[in-house]
Amino acid sequence: MYPADYRYTKQHEWVKVDGEVGIVGITHYAQQELGDVVFVDMPKPGTKIKLGTSFGTVESVKAVSEIFSPVSGEILETNGLLSDAPEKINADPHVTAWLIKVKLDDPKEAASLMDAVAYQSYVEAAAKDH
């Protein structure tokens, strides 16, 4: 379910580090909890973001949720696909429905986050609490 080469946050974002660039999205668990996504609000390319701080929102029919950055750096690109088809987040949250690409301040920063195995057990525990 959760790609082995990604890193994950407790707020259910993922990051895939590729050299100096990080691709960021929300997890399958997050999209399931949100329900039907209807709108995505991301900052403009060039915006600086910081690990653990909110950089945008994902709106579902139920709520508007803050998205917290799993890395620090500068936004290179936002996913244009999502402005016309935000529902792709529900269909394919880990691949085509990425949110932003970030030029990383420190490619090693993401190592402090959970790996796929740790995240898997984290969401299983969260599901049990429900």
Next chain:
Amino acid sequence: MRYLPKSPAERQEMLAAIGAKSIDELFKSIPEKFRLRDPLALPGPLSESEIIQYFKARADENARGYTSFLGAGVYSHLRSVVADAIIQRGEFLTSYTPYQAEFAQGTLTAIFEFQTLMCQLTGQEVANASMYDGSTALTEAVLMAERLTDRDYVLVARSVHPEYRQVLHTYAKNLGLKVEEIGFTPSGQIDRAALTPEKLSRAAAIVVQSPNFFGVLEDLPALAQAAHASGALLVDTITEAVSLGIVRPPAEADIVAMEGQALGIPPSYGGPYVGVIATREKFVRQMPGRLAGETKDAEGNRGFVLTLATREQHIRREKATSNICTNEALYALAATIHLCLIGKEGIREQALQNLAKARFAQTELEKIPGVRRTFSGRTFNEFTVEFPRSVKLINHELLKEKIVGPYSLGMYYPQLTKNAVVCVTETTSRAEIERFAAAVRKILEKPL
């Protein structure tokens, strides 16, 4: 909602429940010096009959039997008793904007109709369930432009209603929003030469009023073009909604902020009135306030919902699009009923009468030696004239003739102390206009 006072026994019970012995003990965390020890300086209680007498006396202070040429943001128009009869029905009169929204289909239907009418009047794609009044609607429109453009600087025409600008300045002061005011030309319109490309490249919006405070129509298509070329928006505010019966709708503006008082709501001291915000559909998520939407229920029946509520403060708290979500549902309903009664032809006819009567008054005033139009721009039912004497003095004399004179511009525009905005609506007869012009002539003929 019922308001039930507490008995001393109930107070004691409540205090006991939280473990406090007395009211003093409950408030002990408030330092002594901040506690009120003396009774409030208020007059004593009145009996029911005394209260009725008091308010009758206040009502008698109303200027009955006077003819008014005062507009400047609030307008006297004919209105039907039908609106009052309908809004006083219990189902409408007691209902606040619904939080358990879908339970109140009647209220939502009325809001939806109001939104539809506001879109038709303004030429915009979406309108919300209403705002407090025109001035707060304008400020919210500016904040919306700030969010949409990510720019914290706005260019506001000095020909926008001075009190609307004051409300905007009050909001802007602590929000880090920079407001620059732009002057006007001899036409009475915003000075477009002052809207330099450098300023526009930093601006979230150009903010104008049309017809403006001087009564003059702004060139919205040209202003929109200038704004859009630099990535800014055009915000248009309207204080006299009846103008839309004949003036081209401000479709070029990106956000329209309007006062709806002219649509069947009587002038009153301090309101309440009803504000309108309308905009393009692509900006809807940055629009403040409530929005009723049409949908189908599980059985395919037409129904209404509060939509995009996720933007609002009861869900998003401090991250809400705006914290001015309260609307004026009852007066929005009154405006809806009024517009449905008079219809498309009715508002056009009404607007034409306003235009014709204002033209007549202007012609009559211009016949008086020393009286001339201040601005050359096109007008609707208000126009600015210059008198050879102070307007205050003239108005003082007019009051003796049971005439409420035109709005004196001196207070907000020191260079225009001899200038006044004359307003003429369909409620003023030809004979009254002639009486007004004759009175002005007589006053000016008297030696100082």
